[in-house]
Amino acid sequence: MGVYLSRVLRRLFDYPIKEKPICFVRQEDYTSTGEPLDKEDEDREATTQYDNLCHSFFTRLLAERRQSKLLREHNYKFAVHQQLESYPGWNEMTMTNLQGVFHLFDTNQNGLINFQSFCSLLESFGDDSTEDQRRITFDSGDKDMDGWLDYNEFLRLIYYYDPPDEEGVLQGLALRCRSMADDIKFVSKLSVGEQIEYGLF
Numbered sequence: 044m045g046v047y048l049s050r051v052l053r054r055l056f057d058y059p060i061k062e063k064p065i066c067f068v069r070q071e072d073y074t075s076t077g078e079p080l081d082k083e084d085e086d087r088e089a090t091t092q093y094d095n096l097c098h099s100f101f102t103r104l105l106a107e108r109r110q111s112k113l114l115r116e117h118n119y120k121f122a123v124h125q126q127l128e129s130y131p132g133w134n135e136m137t138m139t140n141l142q143g144v145f146h147l148f149d150t151n152q153n154g155l156i157n158f159q160s161f162c163s164l165l166e167s168f169g170d171d172s173t174e175d176q177r178r179i180t181f182d183s184g185d186k187d188m189d190g191w192l193d194y195n196e197f198l199r200l201i202y203y204y205d206p207p208d209e210e211g212v213l214q215g216l217a218l219r220c221r222s223m224a225d226d227i228k229f230v231s232k233l234s235v236g237e238q239i240e241y242g243l244f
Contacts, residue, residue: 134221141220145194148161157192
């Protein structure tokens with residue numbers, strides 16, 4: 044009994060007797076039975092059918108993603124080119140700026156803006172027309188009469204809000220949109236020091 048008691052006391056006062064070291068090993072360095080692989084075995088590691096399948100899958104996935112990206116870029120350029128043909132006098136920067144403004148006032152995030160958002164958007168452009176004039180313009184641009192404007196209806200409305208003259212020179216809101224886009228393009232090319240010099244900070 045005394046021997047047993049002395050063993051228990053020794054374990055209590057010497058705790059922890061020995062800390063087990065933490066070993067981090069790679070599963071690939073051992074066989075399925077747990078024996079370490081030789082270096083020569085590692086060098087001539089045979090690829091399994093699963094590895095070949097994974098490699099072919101990810102190779103095909105990468106190729107499809109590259110193709111999809113190229114197709115999206117092509118479709119985007121084609122759509123912008125078509126829009127530029129529909130709205131002469133505007134450039135790609137104007138379209139990009141208007142798209143950003145449209146999404147900013149798309150409060151429901153559904154790709155549509157209602158009459159209140161349209162009025163707020165016009166005020167941000169500096170338009171001073173009355174609410175009745177805006178309502179008439181909004182209703183004329185809302186082709187499907189659902190009370191919402193999609194992006195294409197919005198572009199047409201903004202461009203023809205003050206129609207170009209007989210010579211095709213932009214005026215009114217369409218001209219203001221283009222000049223805003225040109226200003227943004229000009230400012231984006233300035234260095235921080237030049238922006239400070241122009242008083243933009």
